[in-house]
Amino acid sequence: MHKALFAAGCFWGVQYYFDQVPGVTNTTVGYTGGHTQNPTYEEVCTHTTGHAEAALIEFDPKKVSYETLLKQFFHMHDPTQLNRQGPDVGDSYRSAIFYFDDDQKELAEKVRDTAQANFDKPIVTQIVKAGPFWRAEEYHQKYTQKTGRGMCHVPYAVVS
Numbered sequence: 001m002h003k004a005l006f007a008a009g010c011f012w013g014v015q016y017y018f019d020q021v022p023g024v025t026n027t028t029v030g031y032t033g034g035h036t037q038n039p040t041y042e043e044v045c046t047h048t049t050g051h052a053e054a055a056l057i058e059f060d061p062k063k064v065s066y067e068t069l070l071k072q073f074f075h076m077h078d079p080t081q082l083n084r085q086g087p088d089v090g091d092s093y094r095s096a097i098f099y100f101d102d103d104q105k106e107l108a109e110k111v112r113d114t115a116q117a118n119f120d121k122p123i124v125t126q127i128v129k130a131g132p133f134w135r136a137e138e139y140h141q142k143y144t145q146k147t148g149r150g151m152c153h154v155p156y157a158v159v160s
Contacts, residue, residue: 001025002061004069005032005098005130007052008077009085013154014055016144017076023064028056029143030135032098033126038134047090054098056133066104070111073097076154079112080121086153095123098130105129 008014011029018027031039034051044051057069077085079095097112099105108127116123144150 001058002066003100004057004059004066004104005054005100005133006057006069006073007033007054007094007096007098008073008079009053009093009095009154010088010150010152011053011055011136011140012143012150013152014053014076015142016151017154018055018057018069018072019142019145021059021064021069021072023062024057024059024069026058028133028135029140030054030056030133031092032131032133033096033128037132041137041140044092045090047092049092051092051134052094052096053092053136054096054133067107067111070097070108071115074111074115074118074123074125078119078153079115079123079125080119082124088152094126096126096128098128100130 015027015029031051032054034049036049039049083091083094097108
């Protein structure tokens with residue numbers, strides 16, 4: 001299995017969306033991109049940790065490509081909004097792609113540049129090297145599946 005790591009606002013909807021993509025084998029929500037170790041949800045909500053709510057995606061590259069996941073990422077949220085998505089505001093809700101190797105970085109930049117044609121404003125998505133990923137508390141895992149809520153800003157339809 002390969003990994004991808006995305007931040008696109010509230011991680012509940014991001015996880016639910018990627019769970020619908022054929023070839024995605026597992027998703028985990030958590031925190032990454034900040035300067036504190038083992039942050040809690042309450043700490044991340046203070047916007048002092050630097051962490052983003054993110055979804056770690058495990059996928060079968062024989063069934064879905066990283067490029068396809070990137071296209072889904074740019075479809076599922078508004079990458080022109082700085083530090084916000086839908087009703088959620090703050091750096092923990094930023095748009096970011098955390099890459100694991102140079103191939104992912106190059107592909108992320110290419111797909112971002114291509115996606116720009118679909119938006120009137122500049123894309124502000126950060127493309128940064130992945131660092132430590134801290135798993136969120138259990139009640140956040142598969143939150144939308146458990147509760148039927150939490151999609152916020154994320155559209156239900158996966159693009160083909």
